[in-house]
Amino acid sequence: MRRVCLxxxxxxxxxxxxRAVAEEAAHGARHFDIEVHLLILDSSGAADLAAHREAVAALPPEPGVVVHHFDEDEQRDFLRGAVARSGVAAPDRVLDLMLPSGVSYGACTNRAFLIAEALGCASVHRRDSDSRYQYLDGKPVLPIHHELTAIGRRAADVAGLVSRSRLDPALADRPVAMVGGSFVGEMSVDVAEIRALDPLVHDDLVGLSVPAGYPEIWRRNLVDEAFRGAGTAAFTGDLTTLTTVAPTRVDMCNIAFAREVYGRVPLPPATDTIGSDYFLVHLVHGARLPGVLHNRHIVNFHTLERRSDAGFLAYQLRLTKFLLAAPHLQAVHAKAAAGDGPLDADGLVRASVVAAAIRDGAGPDPAEDAERFDVVERSYRKLGGRYAAAADVLAARRERLLDEVRRDMADFALLVDAWGSLARASEGHPPSPAHEGRSPSAARETPPPSPKGTA
Incomplete structure (x- = not known):
């Protein structure tokens, strides 16, 4: 039986x-010939971890659902074994990149990728803790249904299962590599207040995320749409599109990747950098791999912690690092898509091309990085109040932050080089779950799941 990882x-x-994501896992197992492994990777403090363990223990058993709940100690034990078996160079550094002491949006998902390999899963479906499902007629609107309908299947076979197709016919024989939707509700990045305080400052800051050389009309549209997701309209019915999915149309709280993508290239493990976990979304788009875009958007909200003074400052630091890292990552995507492109003769992502693009040094020079930092600091000072206070903190950390961005790219190249060995070393060595719904019963199979019913 085919396995997938939620x-x-x-x-x-x-x-x-x-509890809500466990219901989604149960839906997937009920409607498709699959085994769903619900994987909770928990870096919470002791009290929250204990509450999560209680919630997991109280989940009702569901046929076809296996629940795994790992704290950081359990994750580290698994990673140590995988790193040791892999024989990679700089094993201690690789372990640190997989489980860093700071917040890393890429690293937590990379751990899910490796554990999915260990569990024999064919795809990874990611959700976030600060999100909720929409409802229609009293029932949750679950993205996993569209994900399992399409992920891994030949695009030509999916064409009749979606609302519409905008895919180049030349790509019809390629498998669907990614399925995603976006979010509704609050913006994913806290720039609404900046826009309200000073629209020009907002445009200057958000404009740093747009690749250089874009025509002004495109740039304006990207700035206007940045971080807004799918707006606020409530779900009224399904709309699915077979296409090469634009990265701006999906969110990492609502995404599924085939293992032919994440099994070959990881996400950047940069710490304190929002948006670093979107690397594979851009890679799939640049490689012209088929995807499905759906409108089962997740409801986004901001936690109370993010609204606190400490949470605000931490988030501005992460936003700053994202704006500094953006041109480096954009240069990697451009370089990887050049020449023969990132795919081999079998249509699989070539990790060596990605690693070479990272090491190519095609990103901005240090002077350009410094100019971008100046724009961020100057913008925050214009806003005044707590933004001016954040500018003081940024200024004090200026050289360190600029250096971190370049080190992050070198670390990413190191991890890409090690990734194939780590993935192979993880296969067949699953960690021991803290809680199971039932034991795994079959190895990974290559045929994609087939629908047994409708949502």
Missing amino acids: TLPTDRACAATV
């Missing part, structure tokens, strides 16, 4: 989300 990384209280 993962929920968390570092905060989210017992209600655990």
Whole structure:
């Protein structure tokens, strides 16, 4: 029986989300010939971790669902074994990149990727702890249904299962590599207040995320749409599109990747950098791999912690690092898509091309990085109040932050080089779960799941 991994990384209280995502896992197992491994990767403090363990223990058994809940000690034990078996160079550094002491949006998902390999899964479906499902007629609107309908299947076979197709016919024989939707509700990045305080400052800051050289009309549209997701309209019915999915149309709280993508290239493990976990979304798009875009958007909200003074400052630091890292990552995507492109003769992502693009040094020079930092600091000072206070903190850390961005790229190249060995070393060595719904019963199979019913 085919296995898939539905993962929920968390570092905060989210017992209600655990229960909701478990319902989504049960839906997947009921409607498709699959075994769903619900993987909760928990970096929470002791009290929240205990509450999550209680929530997991209280989940009703569901046929076809296996629940795994790992704290950081359990994750580290698994990673140590995988690193040791892999024989990679700099094993201690690789372990640190997989489980860093700071917040890393990429690293937590990379851990899910490796554990999915260990569990024999064919795809990874990611949700976030600060999100909720929409409802229609009293029932939750679950993205996993569209994900399992399409992920891994030949695009030509999916064309009749979606609302519409906008895919180049030349790509019809390629498998669907990614399925995703976006979010509704609050913006994913806290720039609404900046826009309200000073629209020009907002445009200057958000404009740093747009690749250089874009025509002004495109740039304006990207700035206007950045971080807004799918707006606020409520779900009224399904709309699915077979296409090469634009990265701006999906969110990492609502995404599924085939293992032919994440099994070959990881996400950047940069710490304190929002948006670093979107690397594979851009890679799939640049490689012209088929995807499905759906409108089962997840409801986004901001936690109370993010609204606190400490949470605000931490988030501005992460936003700053994202704006500094953006041109480096954009240069990697451009370089990887050049020449023969990132795919081999079998249509699989070539990790060597990605690693070479990272090491190519095609990103901005240090002077350009410094100019971008100046724009961020100057913008925050214009806003005044707590933004001016954040500018003081940024200024004090200026050289360190600029250096971190370049080190992050070198670390990413190191991890890409090690990734194939880590993935192979993980296969067949699953960690021991803290809680199971039932034991795994079959190895990974290559045929994609087939629908048994409708949502």
